[in-house]
Amino acid sequence: MSPTRSSFxxxxxxxxxxxxxxxxxxxxxxEIAFRSSPTRASEGEDSVVERMIQMIEDVIxxxxxxxxxxxxxxxxxxxxxxxxxxxxxxIIITAxxxxxxMFPLRQRIQAATGLKTTLDNDANCAxxxxxxxxxxxxxxxxxxxxxxxxxxxxIIIDGRLYHGSSDVAGEIGHMTIDSTGRRCGCGNxxxxxxxxxxxxxxxxxxxxxxxxxxxxxxxxxxxxxxxxTAQMVYKAANEGDLIAVDVVxxxxxxxxxxIGALLNVLNPEVVVLAGGVVNAGEALFAxxxxxxxxxxxxxxxxxxxxxxxxxxxxxGVVGAVAAFKAQTGTFATS
Amino acid sequence: MSPTRSSFxxxxxxxxxxxxxxxxxxxxxxEIAFRSSPTRASEGEDSVVERMIQMIEDVIxxxxxxxxxxxxxxxxxxxxxxxxxxxxxxIIITAxxxxxxMFPLRQRIQAATGLKTTLDNDANCAxxxxxxxxxxxxxxxxxxxxxxxxxxxxIIIDGRLYHGSSDVAGEIGHMTIDSTGRRCGCGNxxxxxxxxxxxxxxxxxxxxxxxxxxxxxxxxxxxxxxxxTAQMVYKAANEGDLIAVDVVxxxxxxxxxxIGALLNVLNPEVVVLAGGVVNAGEALFAxxxxxxxxxxxxxxxxxxxxxxxxxxxxxGVVGAVAAFKAQTGTFATS
Numbered sequence: 001m002s003p004t005r006s007s008f009x010x011x012x013x014x015x016x017x018x019x020x021x022x023x024x025x026x027x028x029x030x031e032i033a034f035r036s037s038p039t040r041a042s043e044g045e046d047s048v049v050e051r052m053i054q055m056i057e058d059v060i061x062x063x064x065x066x067x068x069x070x071x072x073x074x075x076x077x078x079x080x081x082x083x084x085x086x087x088x089x090x091i092i093i094t095a096x097x098x099x100x101x102m103f104p105l106r107q108r109i110q111a112a113t114g115l116k117t118t119l120d121n122d123a124n125c126a127x128x129x130x131x132x133x134x135x136x137x138x139x140x141x142x143x144x145x146x147x148x149x150x151x152x153x154x155i156i157i158d159g160r161l162y163h164g165s166s167d168v169a170g171e172i173g174h175m176t177i178d179s180t181g182r183r184c185g186c187g188n189x190x191x192x193x194x195x196x197x198x199x200x201x202x203x204x205x206x207x208x209x210x211x212x213x214x215x216x217x218x219x220x221x222x223x224x225x226x227x228x229t230a231q232m233v234y235k236a237a238n239e240g241d242l243i244a245v246d247v248v249x250x251x252x253x254x255x256x257x258x259i260g261a262l263l264n265v266l267n268p269e270v271v272v273l274a275g276g277v278v279n280a281g282e283a284l285f286a287x288x289x290x291x292x293x294x295x296x297x298x299x300x301x302x303x304x305x306x307x308x309x310x311x312x313x314x315x316g317v318v319g320a321v322a323a324f325k326a327q328t329g330t331f332a333t334s
Numbered sequence: 335m336s337p338t339r340s341s342f343x344x345x346x347x348x349x350x351x352x353x354x355x356x357x358x359x360x361x362x363x364x365e366i367a368f369r370s371s372p373t374r375a376s377e378g379e380d381s382v383v384e385r386m387i388q389m390i391e392d393v394i395x396x397x398x399x400x401x402x403x404x405x406x407x408x409x410x411x412x413x414x415x416x417x418x419x420x421x422x423x424x425i426i427i428t429a430x431x432x433x434x435x436m437f438p439l440r441q442r443i444q445a446a447t448g449l450k451t452t453l454d455n456d457a458n459c460a461x462x463x464x465x466x467x468x469x470x471x472x473x474x475x476x477x478x479x480x481x482x483x484x485x486x487x488x489i490i491i492d493g494r495l496y497h498g499s500s501d502v503a504g505e506i507g508h509m510t511i512d513s514t515g516r517r518c519g520c521g522n523x524x525x526x527x528x529x530x531x532x533x534x535x536x537x538x539x540x541x542x543x544x545x546x547x548x549x550x551x552x553x554x555x556x557x558x559x560x561x562x563t564a565q566m567v568y569k570a571a572n573e574g575d576l577i578a579v580d581v582v583x584x585x586x587x588x589x590x591x592x593i594g595a596l597l598n599v600l601n602p603e604v605v606v607l608a609g610g611v612v613n614a615g616e617a618l619f620a621x622x623x624x625x626x627x628x629x630x631x632x633x634x635x636x637x638x639x640x641x642x643x644x645x646x647x648x649x650g651v652v653g654a655v656a657a658f659k660a661q662t663g664t665f666a667t668s
Contacts, residue, residue: 084633141499155599157491164601165475166637171598176629177513178524179591188594188629190512257513260522264505265489265596267498295510295522299418303500 007073008032008063009324010056010115013122013316014081014105015039016097019048021055022317023063026075026325028133033062034314041098048098049105053112076116077109078324080125080316087167087327090119120323122316124161124170126274126309127154128326129319131333134310136270138333143268144309145172145259147277150185151193155266159333160326173197177257192258196251198230198276205233205247216241234280248283255284256291263296263304274309281308341407342366342397343658344390344449347456347650348415348439349373350431350483353382355389356651357397360409360659362467367396368648375432382432383439387446410450411443412658414459414650421501421661424453454657456650458495458504460608460643461488462660463653465667468644470604472667477602478643479506479593481611484519485527488653489600493667494660507531511591529588532564532610539567539581550575568614582617589618590625597630597638608643615642 006025013020022034037055039048060074082095090106092098110117120128127136127144136142142156151173155162162169173193174186181190182200194200205217206225212218217236221227236244259271277284285308293301311318325331340359347354356368371389375382394408416429424440426432444451454462461470461478470476476490485507489496496503507527508520515524516534528534539551540559546552551570555561570578593605611618619642627635645652659665 153599157496162491162600164634164637165603166601166633168597168631168634168637169599169601171631171634174598174631175509175595176591177510179511179588186631190591254513257510257524261509261595262599263502264508265487265503265599266496267500267503269499297418297502297505297508297520299500300498300502300505303498303502 006067006069007075008067008069009075009321010059010077011317011320011324012052012056012077012079012109013125013320014052014079015122015316016041016082018313019052019055020313020317021052021059022314023059024318024321028318028321031314031318032066033059034317035059036313039098045100045103049108052109056109056113074115076118076324076328077113078125078320078322078327079105079109079117079119080122080320080323081105081119083121084167085119085121087119087163090117092119116328118324118327120161120320120327121154121167121170123152124154124163125319125323126152126315127156127170127272127319128161128322128333129311129315129317130272130274130309131156132322133318134315135272135307136333139269140333141266141268142270142272142333143172143262143266144272144274146275147196147273148198148275150199151197156333160331161323172258172262175258175261177254177261192254195254196258201230201233201247201251202228204250205244208243208247212243215243217244231276231279234277234283237283238281245283248280249287252284252287253291256288256295259288259306260292260295263292263300267300268304270305270307272307272309274315278308278312340401340403341409342401342403343409343655344393344411345651345654345658346386346390346411346413346443347459347654348386348413349456349650350375350416352647353386353389354647354651355386355393356648357393358652358655362652362655365648365652366400367393368651369393370647373432379434379437383442386443390443390447408449410452410658410662411447412459412654412656412661413439413443413451413453414456414654414657415439415453417455418501419453419455421453421497424451426453450662452658452661454495454654454661455488455501455504457486458488458497459653459657460486460649461490461504461606461653462495462656462667463645463649463651464606464608464643465490466656467652468649469606469641470667473603474667475600475602476604476606476667477506477596477600478606478608480609481530481607482532482609484533485531490667494665495657506592506596509592509595511588511595526588526592530585530592535564535567535581535585536562538584539578542577542581546577549577551578565610565613568611568617571617572615579617582614583621586618586621587625590622590629593622593640594626594629597626597634601634602638604639604641606641606643608649612642612646
């Protein structure tokens with residue numbers, strides 16, 4: 001342990017299930033003291049915020065101990081949180097998974113820690129993380145597609161997060177891929193999310209399993225269809241279960257329609273698929289690439305890598321640090 | 335006529351049907367000597383290029399006469415041309431409507447006129463024109479959707495044309511809106527263009543008219559379905575023809591699915607609809623706005639104006655001038 005002159009930034013990824021906090025030096029070269037703790041949103045806003053603050057202070061203490069840096073070397077806190085939110089005011093407008101409305105999160109964290117704090121959308125942060133130090137490192141034009149319970153997204157244009165005119169940009173899960181198709185939770189019909197989110201994958205698997213009497217996937221859920229998850233489907237597909245392979249291939253077709261459209265419209269260098277879907281591996285990625293090539297213009301396909309995220313559960317924290325840098329200076333991924 | 339110290343830029347819009355050329359002062363405050371002439375692509379590349387050069391020289395001569403500016407005050411020529419093209423090399427890679435391949439258009443015009451010349455995509459230029467002096471004047475984030483024979487598009491991010499990683503960006507006509515739907519000319523299935531281009535509108539009208547024995551639209555085409563055009567459909571709809579109204583409303587539903595997705599992904603300030611579709615008027619725009627509100631997130635809908643283009647056949651030339659400024663300096667719409 002030797003004293004350092006590095007400056008550090010704290011990243012916070014506030015999710016409906018977990019809070020992840022960690023520190024990074026300004027240049028993004030290391031992840032320090034990353035830790036995760038259950039959000040327990042049901043305990044109320046104050047309790048969650050208290051825990052966030054405690055985690056931030058823990059990370060600062062560990063980082064100071066590890067690096068010898070004084071507290072003055074901590075430049076601030078970047079938070080990634082579910083939206084819609086108002087970046088400028090630092091307010092979460094509404095976060096259904098947390099039960100929060102018009103919550104001044106930035107001000108609360110800033111007041112408690114005495115550190116400059118920024119707020120950005122969690123899916124944006126995850127994309128920014130992958131573009132800063134992960135699977136899309138150094139790329140200028142990047143689309144992040146995070147597939148978990150829903151489908152979130154982030155768009156990086158010219159090395160910077162693109163937020164759009166009212167901070168809505170990047171809602172990739174809510175592109176229509178079948179205009180008369182499945183009703184989506186958002187009210188629209190035929191959204192990508194209604195077909196290819198983890199929730200939709202599990203639902204389609206349940207439909208496909210109805211009436212079946214054996215198979216790997218059916219064994220995994222002990223024959224109880226209500227227990228089927230997307231993760232089980234990925235695992236069963238990689239073990240060769242025919243129904244699971246079919247459901248994953250169909251998922252690739254839906255994702256291919258959405259991502260193919262994004263290639264034609266935004267012509268990115270990299271599309272990073274992140275979230276639980278990374279575990280689907282080649283059972284998903286191989287047919288997905290075929291589908292995208294079938295649907296999008298060749299020069300757009302040739303210019304684009306389709307890759308799984310590399311940062312896993314750290315992406316949101318890394319991206320929150322990058323978003324802090326972007327909001328307080330002139331940061332870009334390239 | 336008094337001598338002027340203004341500098342001028344020539345814009346050229348090279349289309350499959352017409353070539354339009356005109357001059358503008360650097361600040362975009364006026365359109366000078368705009369003129370249109372048939373392309374006659376069948377006469378071959380050299381003949382078309384000769385005519386372009388002649389038109390450029392005519393426009394320069396008229397502008398000099400009108401303004402008293404010397405030839406030294408003409409900064410250059412911006413060309414908008416069908417793609418795919420290589421902006422950096424100034425080459426049209428392939429233009430099916432012209433029958434051109436790997437054609438060094440920029441160099442040919444630059445050599446003949448002695449003026450610095452730039453090349454950009456025609457649909458990009460049309461969008462840039464509307465964002466510089468037309469319906470989206472002053473907006474930072476703009477999507478242009480040009481509906482004619484096909485559906486072209488352009489994306490302006492932060493006041494600048496967004497070209498993507500290999501100059502493909504903005505192919506809005508090739509977003510999938512029905513993943514198992516109509517085959518599109520591009521090879522994909524269910525592209526927006528396959529439903530809502532002028533060609534597709536006429537085709538759907540023909541399908542709807544089959545077996546009909548009277549009505550405004552049927553009279554317009556003298557009962558010969560092969561003569562039906564999108565323009566006839568717009569006109570008949572505005573005169574209350576029930577079948578035409580239905581076809582236009584259905585068009586609004588398809589466009590609403592595509593544009594709604596764009597609002598969720600790119601959250602623009604303005605969407606400009608240009609091309610022949612402008613003539614559809616409220617018969618199209620009223621149901622289109624309803625459909626977009628039904629499909630996209632409220633904060634994205636609230637932030638966005640959906641407007642018809644204002645520049646008509648001049649948009650491409652105005653945008654080519656703006657693209658020249660962007661490629662040779664630091665131009666942005668806002």
